Amino acid sequence: MLIDLHCHTFPFSACSALEPLELVRLAADRGLDGVCLTEHDRAWDADALDALGRAAPIAVFGAAELTTNFGHVLAFGLPATAFSADAGELAAAAERHGALLYLAHPARDGLLRVTRETVEYFVSVEAANGSDSRLQNIAAAGLAKGFRLPGIGGSDAHTANEVGRAATRFTAPLRSARDLIDALRAGAYEAVQLSP
Numbered sequence: 001m002l003i004d005l006h007c008h009t010f011p012f013s014a015c016s017a018l019e020p021l022e023l024v025r026l027a028a029d030r031g032l033d034g035v036c037l038t039e040h041d042r043a044w045d046a047d048a049l050d051a052l053g054r055a056a057p058i059a060v061f062g063a064a065e066l067t068t069n070f071g072h073v074l075a076f077g078l079p080a081t082a083f084s085a086d087a088g089e090l091a092a093a094a095e096r097h098g099a100l101l102y103l104a105h106p107a108r109d110g111l112l113r114v115t116r117e118t119v120e121y122f123v124s125v126e127a128a129n130g131s132d133s134r135l136q137n138i139a140a141a142g143l144a145k146g147f148r149l150p151g152i153g154g155s156d157a158h159t160a161n162e163v164g165r166a167a168t169r170f171t172a173p174l175r176s177a178r179d180l181i182d183a184l185r186a187g188a189y190e191a192v193q194l195s196p
């Protein structure tokens with residue numbers, strides 16, 4: 001099952017030109033089985049996410065991309081009340097809520113701020129990012145090898161052109177938000193680059 005674990009829509013991500021329905025339709029056209037909305041520093045509320053999921057031809061999940069003192073962090077399973085710009089606070093909250101934190105596009109700007117101790121905040125990194133260069137993705141995939149879990153993949157789409165450039169391939173079908181968290185925690189997935 002191919003899921004794009006990193007995409008942005010308007011208006012929740014003001015920098016995105018993609019309407020949510022446009023995103024899910026394009027993702028379906030380009031062969032994806034699902035998308036996970038990762039708006040900047042905010043979560044979709046459950047009802048709106050459900051409504052989009054019902055209207056979408058593919059599965060729709062919700063997470064968030066949080067701006068922190070360690071760069072951008074993709075947070076899965078973390079309630080919005082626990083969002084923070086402090087990665088240490090986020091890591092403590094992730095522990096409490098059974099959430100998972102990944103450093104987004106680590107070769108772009110994030111990983112250099114991580115030390116031997118603080119690297120433990122993150123289960124892994126984004127190893128394939130559709131908006132990063134080939135060289136940045138090679139570096140990120142190399143970094144992912146040092147973490148507890150495999151790296152994830154996502155398009156980081158903000159425009160129609162970028163939809164479907166990268167994703168995460170899961171070995172089992174994901175039917176619920178719980179399934180997504182369980183599959184991530186089990187490491188039962190791999191990052192895939194789908195187009196240059």
Ligand SMILES: [Zn+2]
Nearest residue numbers: 065072104105
């Ligand atoms: Zn980012």
Ligand SMILES: [Zn+2]
Nearest residue numbers: 006008065156
């Ligand atoms: Zn992003």
